[in-house]
Amino acid sequence: MSRGDGGALISLRGVCRTLGGRRRRVAALRDVDLDIAAGESVAVVGRSGSGKSTLVGVVAGLDRPHRGTLRVGGVDDVWRAPERERRAVRRRFGWVPQDALTSFDPRYLAGDVVAEALGGADTGDTGAAVAALFARVGLDPGLMARRPAAMSGGERQRVAVARALAVAPDVLLADEPTSGLDVLAQERVLDVIAAQRMGGACGASARGCDGGGDTGRRRALILVTHDLRIARRMAERVIVLEDGRVVDDLPADDLDGGGPALRRLVEATPAL
Numbered sequence: 001m002s003r004g005d006g007g008a009l010i011s012l013r014g015v016c017r018t019l020g021g022r023r024r025r026v027a028a029l030r031d032v033d034l035d036i037a038a039g040e041s042v043a044v045v046g047r048s049g050s051g052k053s054t055l056v057g058v059v060a061g062l063d064r065p066h067r068g069t070l071r072v073g074g075v076d077d078v079w080r081a082p083e084r085e086r087r088a089v090r091r092r093f094g095w096v097p098q099d100a101l102t103s104f105d106p107r108y109l110a111g112d113v114v115a116e117a118l119g120g121a122d123t124g125d126t127g128a129a130v131a132a133l134f135a136r137v138g139l140d141p142g143l144m145a146r147r148p149a150a151m152s153g154g155e156r157q158r159v160a161v162a163r164a165l166a167v168a169p170d171v172l173l174a175d176e177p178t179s180g181l182d183v184l185a186q187e188r189v190l191d192v193i194a195a196q197r198m199g200g201a202c203g204a205s206a207r208g209c210d211g212g213g214d215t216g217r218r219r220a221l222i223l224v225t226h227d228l229r230i231a232r233r234m235a236e237r238v239i240v241l242e243d244g245r246v247v248d249d250l251p252a253d254d255l256d257g258g259g260p261a262l263r264r265l266v267e268a269t270p271a272l
């Protein structure tokens with residue numbers, strides 16, 4: 001292919017992003033080249049401050065690189081495209097943040113959070129669509145009338161997954177989606193993300209999630225984590241960031257060939 005990206009869904013070329021004010025400028029991303037294919041699952045790992053969150057903000061078309069280009073699908077240079085096209089690019093991404101609660105409008109019930117993402121008030125058909133999304137992430141639709149602040153952390157994260165799915169995204173982006181959850185809640189959220197990536201469904205009462213559900217479409221997954229066990233479980237490919245650069249890009253089941261940054265993470269991970 002002439003672009004040299006093998007037909008990737010997402011391509012970054014020479015991306016730099018600098019953060020901070022006059023006194024303290026940080027090169028959060030430096031010359032990042034990256035291609036992610038449709039349906040691919042990628043874990044982004046690296047120590048704190050290495051640029052992981054900055055990278056996903058740029059990939060999703062939320063944060064503008066100071067240099068370099070982002071291509072998503074047929075939009076060659078997202079930041080030079082008209083606003084209408086940029087909005088369409090953003091709608092290809094479903095975002096699951098680290099702490100869902102801070103990303104929810106505190107006035108909203110859980111059902112409203114998802115209804116808003118569907119683009120309507122929580123009435124009539126929208127109510128049925130919200131209930132279906134709750135069921136897909138294994139939440140009792142009765143929780144639609146609950147305030148997120150009165151839910152468990154795991155339930156809230158699943159509301160965030162339902163909200164992400166409301167836009168029928170091509171890519172699920174999850175930035176440390178299980179931090180702060182206990183082990184069982186972590187498992188449940190990861191199961192839901194894995195099933196929904198495969199276009200699957202989760203019954204409200206079932207412990208596991210069924211990968212053969214209603215949409216039948218495999219989505220790409222970009223998952224930020226500092227936990228290599230989660231990276232290996234959820235992703236086919238692991239990208240390692242250090243000081244804003246991609247220093248390793250490896251198959252998740254073969255992390256032996258990584259450089260010092262990855263070796264440090266491997267050594268810090270018990271029983272990998």
Ligand SMILES: Nc1ncnc2c1ncn2[C@@H]1O[C@H](COP(=O)(O)OP(=O)(O)OP(=O)(O)O)[C@@H](O)[C@H]1O
Pocket residue numbers: 019020021026027028046047048049050051052053054055226
């Ligand atoms: N608003 C900001 N102003 C200045 N510097 C920032 C800002 N946000 C992030 N940074 C710096 O940019 C670099 C990359 O930050 P980023 O949040 O992308 O890292 P990260 O790998 O996601 O970290 P963590 O794992 O701790 O969430 C860090 O050095 C961070 O201190």
